[in-house]
Amino acid sequence: MKVLDFIVCSNEQLNYQNNLIKVTPADNELLPDMHPGQFVQILVHNSPKVFLRRPISINFVNKKKNEMWLLIQRVGEGTRKICETPAGKTLNLIFPLGNSFTIPQVNGNFLLVGGGVGTAPMLFLGKKLNEKGFSPDFLLGGRSERDILQLNDFEKLGTVYCTTEDGSFGEKGFVIHHSVLQNKKYDFVYTCGPKPMMVAVAKYAHENNIGCEASLENLMACGFGACLCCVEKTTKGNLCSCTEGPVFNINELAWID
Amino acid sequence: MKVLDFIVCSNEQLNYQNNLIKVTPADNELLPDMHPGQFVQILVHNSPKVFLRRPISINFVNKKKNEMWLLIQRVGEGTRKICETPAGKTLNLIFPLGNSFTIPQVNGNFLLVGGGVGTAPMLFLGKKLNEKGFSPDFLLGGRSERDILQLNDFEKLGTVYCTTEDGSFGEKGFVIHHSVLQNKKYDFVYTCGPKPMMVAVAKYAHENNIGCEASLENLMACGFGACLCCVEKTTKGNLCSCTEGPVFNINELAWID
Amino acid sequence: MDRLKVNIGNLEFKNPVTTASGTFGYGTEYADFIDLNRLGGIFVKGTTLEPRQGNDYPRMTETPSGMLNSVGLQNKGVYYFAEHIYPTIKDYNTHIIVNVSGSTVEDYVKCTERLIDLDKVSAIELNISCPNIKEGGMAFGTSCVSAAQVTRAVRKVYPKTLIVKLSPNVTDITDIARAVEDEGADSVSLVNTFLGMAIDAETKRPKLSTVTGGLSGPCIKPIALRMVWQVYNTVKIPVIGMGGISNAADAIEFMLAGATAIQIGTYNFIDPAVSIKVIDGIVDYMDRHNIKLVSEIIGKLII
Amino acid sequence: MDRLKVNIGNLEFKNPVTTASGTFGYGTEYADFIDLNRLGGIFVKGTTLEPRQGNDYPRMTETPSGMLNSVGLQNKGVYYFAEHIYPTIKDYNTHIIVNVSGSTVEDYVKCTERLIDLDKVSAIELNISCPNIKEGGMAFGTSCVSAAQVTRAVRKVYPKTLIVKLSPNVTDITDIARAVEDEGADSVSLVNTFLGMAIDAETKRPKLSTVTGGLSGPCIKPIALRMVWQVYNTVKIPVIGMGGISNAADAIEFMLAGATAIQIGTYNFIDPAVSIKVIDGIVDYMDRHNIKLVSEIIGKLII
């Protein structure tokens, strides 16, 4: 873990509420090894309302360019301010934080389910699986076509299925209703997104006896295990989702009774 | 008084610590009549540290362009943030606030003494005197040559004398030591700047039986008479420097015993 | 706009949004910015029996998300108010409530007596919580005995709506609220400012001439909200909530916690039109949440 | 760096900058960010006799210039601490001070007893001010009688440096400070968090599972500073000040107000290296002001 200034290399507004920000260490220091599921804590230094840092997943790492990608949805003042940072300006990050998704040792049918901006860590995870020689399936959900993000990038890594609530792209409905879940047998499922979606995915996995990991987005103050604010109730008691998560095996979680 | 968004037409960094910002109402509303000595309260909306508005004098009004000028010295977070506002962006102002300098009805020898950024209201005052057909003298003081601001503008309005503490421009020393004060007899003196300077000027005026008005820079919360925080002790009791000032006749002030 | 009506004692307020004493002058200071007639009420400047010069400059300093003040109840006294100020504000179509302050019980009573006959002064707010005067002031509001004593004395002479303004600088604000309720207060308002302090490290001196002053603004909102909720759960009389309100969401939070009406203080300095924006924002919230009457929000926190 | 030394009771601190309990884990959480050996001391996590799961999620919400927490003393208990955590931290070259919390006087005493033999635990900080547990906690710190009672009981068994951490949720903090001084406390630390609350207007629900929680961060600094100054002017034992410190100027303000040492809490979350920056900033201040020994700053507010 480190606190480091990053320079914004580019800041692209992907749609009405999402930005893709690519950053590189300001002092050209080489990025350390980072793992899918890990996140950063971003300082918001120009707002009277935002006091704490904001946790954002590592969306992708481009080792060659020494760049890290952050995919951000503007939901409030903090994410809005971060997304206002123009190329050339700096962002101060604490990174890399948290545990990461389990990378399987042998090939299988892997499904990566992301809802909304919860697709963010899935790109990095897909890439890592790719590097292992695996070709995962992606199931991406959004409200409408414009909410499906980074489609081209995902398509390079595996087969992509989509759902939209209004049916404007892919199958109509929620990810959990996508036909691929009926038609194909998976060995492991990874998920990140709104809690109700993750719970539904977890139930699907549980019922079908499939291993499943979910990445939580609990509210955080520190992000590195000092405050104990981000706890999730688990079979092992209250665990910190910032150090013992954000990735949890669904069997540990108190989601399914 | 009004609360209005202004657009920054230009923002020029004059030296290491001063900016000249020209603004015009965002909705093209015509500027009302404003008077030298009056000020505006600027909202600082992008700082975690600044809570209150910041009072800044009206430096100049260009009626033709419907522009108001603000001359700002970056002394802390608030003025720094204001000076970071680029052309095209908006500043929210409450204006015009406060009383104003007395404009004499008959000609005479007028001296306008400004120290540091205290020269700000003097430009507007000089202009008004000019419009009346009077040609005032200006006495501007700064630490060094680079602290003497808007010299060209002042020279269009009257005779300019300067002092610098390091002697790099004009006479060496403080304004109060300038030879013109010995050599010329004035009928009225106006002053704005650091308190010790204004007190010295007030003493000079008092001793020489010259009328004198000073513009104070007391700490303000509201700027329009609601909080009673900005009071100055006067012969009439505690007066609000935002509504009953910022301009006071030195005879009212408890500065000289 | 009947749906915004709320009642404090016998008084009907056209809406729950009022402005806090000491931050809104006599209302006239804001006449350029807003239509004062739209306000639920105006709590005018702290008024004492005798004129007061207030404390020495500097009286103010900025703090993180707030400010400290030590104005010290500068005002021209209740007689001047009644004769010279009241006539200029009495025709506003909103409640005028005078914030009565004092150093002795007798002061409070005498000051109140001068106000009884002013038809348009619908109520008084007894300020037993000012941290910025040497004698009396906050001391009255930090003990049940003295809070009860001054309330009792004023209640005896004042037939109209009596609101008592509580100090947050106490171990248990519900004790004080109960004490003044027992003495016949029609309502309690809270909170006044928190006693605080600021130092300039470079000069090694206090930033206020009085060393300590009263803290207000958004920084205090979480504590104020907690106190309003506690007091709402303790007394039967209506609660008027304040402390750091800067927008409609804040106001609604206070109402959910139990406030029948709210006051906006310090934020008027930053946005002189905030009170009107809060009224409009409450209507918008009611529309979005399908709430017919604003009174349906009061105390409706779901736990 | 001898010029930075300060003394709390019999203990010498290499500098006045320490980190606040509950915000700094066991120190190890910060080992990646700073050299822990540079700190004056580390006040480790609130420790209780029995393990505690703490309160339900959500336990945290942001507020203007601060945050509310209701962690509720989640910890594995003093036995686990002594056996498993202590060995991993005992070799840091800084003072380790355990924050002892409990629900009954007996809990405090037993928890303390388990710590006596831990050589490198130089002192304990008796937390009689936690607003986030149902029984005991803050209740001990809001009355002189119970504050005295628990201090007396612990003092009886604990021979090393005993610091008592005071609650700011009281009418007069100097009363409590005097009460614990009279019972033999070597030092008082203040302040703990202020009891506050936050509501989500849209869902009409409290933002914390426990409804109320403890407010910390820069927002509370003016009140905390005032209390440190009051307590410094009341007791003879050294005062450890905290509440919203985020930079060296803040730390110096607390020292000018009378703090012998300071603790940094919430701001560690925003800048994990803030404690070291504060140490460096104090040295810089001393150089600029020609101050030889940091102890020369203590209580040197000019009034």
Ligand SMILES: Cc1cc2nc3c(=O)[nH]c(=O)nc-3n(C[C@H](O)[C@H](O)[C@H](O)COP(=O)(O)OP(=O)(O)OC[C@H]3O[C@@H](n4cnc5c(N)ncnc54)[C@H](O)[C@@H]3O)c2cc1C
């Ligand atoms: C480990 C982790 C990884 C994350 N990765 C990403 C990412 O890659 N991209 C991304 O856009 N976002 C991500 N988030 C969520 C992101 O941190 C929040 O959206 C952000 O903190 C909101 O800040 P704000 O100031 O914009 O909104 P606020 O003004 O603080 O809140 C706006 C609204 O969002 C809600 N909200 C805020 N934070 C959360 C949260 N953590 N969970 C649920 N609701 C919340 C608030 O209750 C409020 O209703 C992640 C969160 C975590 C914990």
Ligand SMILES: Cc1cc2nc3c(=O)[nH]c(=O)nc-3n(C[C@H](O)[C@H](O)[C@H](O)COP(=O)(O)OP(=O)(O)OC[C@H]3O[C@@H](n4cnc5c(N)ncnc54)[C@H](O)[C@@H]3O)c2cc1C
């Ligand atoms: C009526 C009026 C007119 C003014 N006109 C101008 C102007 O035209 N141009 C201009 O640059 N400035 C002007 N000022 C001063 C300006 O308002 C302050 O410099 C500004 O508010 C400082 O804000 P800050 O956040 O940058 O500094 P802060 O961080 O608030 O303070 C930085 C330092 O400046 C000191 N300081 C802050 N405000 C004042 C003040 N009002 N008087 C003395 N010391 C202060 C602080 O104590 C601190 O030491 C005027 C002030 C008043 C009251």
Ligand SMILES: Cc1cc2nc3c(=O)[nH]c(=O)nc-3n(C[C@H](O)[C@H](O)[C@H](O)COP(=O)(O)O)c2cc1C
């Ligand atoms: C400058 C100033 C002056 C005040 N004067 C008074 C007063 O005269 N009487 C009073 O009861 N409260 C007074 N208050 C307290 C406010 O009415 C209010 O209780 C407090 O500021 C909290 O609300 P806020 O955070 O919205 O400002 C004053 C507050 C400020 C900031």
Ligand SMILES: Cc1cc2nc3c(=O)[nH]c(=O)nc-3n(C[C@H](O)[C@H](O)[C@H](O)COP(=O)(O)O)c2cc1C
């Ligand atoms: C998340 C969190 C947990 C805390 N836990 C404890 C605790 O266990 N024991 C304790 O005495 N104080 C605890 N505190 C209070 C701090 O030690 C400190 O007194 C308070 O936060 C004020 O300082 P600050 O504003 O610098 O944070 C906690 C504070 C926070 C924010």
Ligand code: FES
């Ligand atoms: S966010 Fe602080 S421990 Fe997880």
Ligand code: FES
């Ligand atoms: S600044 Fe508020 S009355 Fe002058």
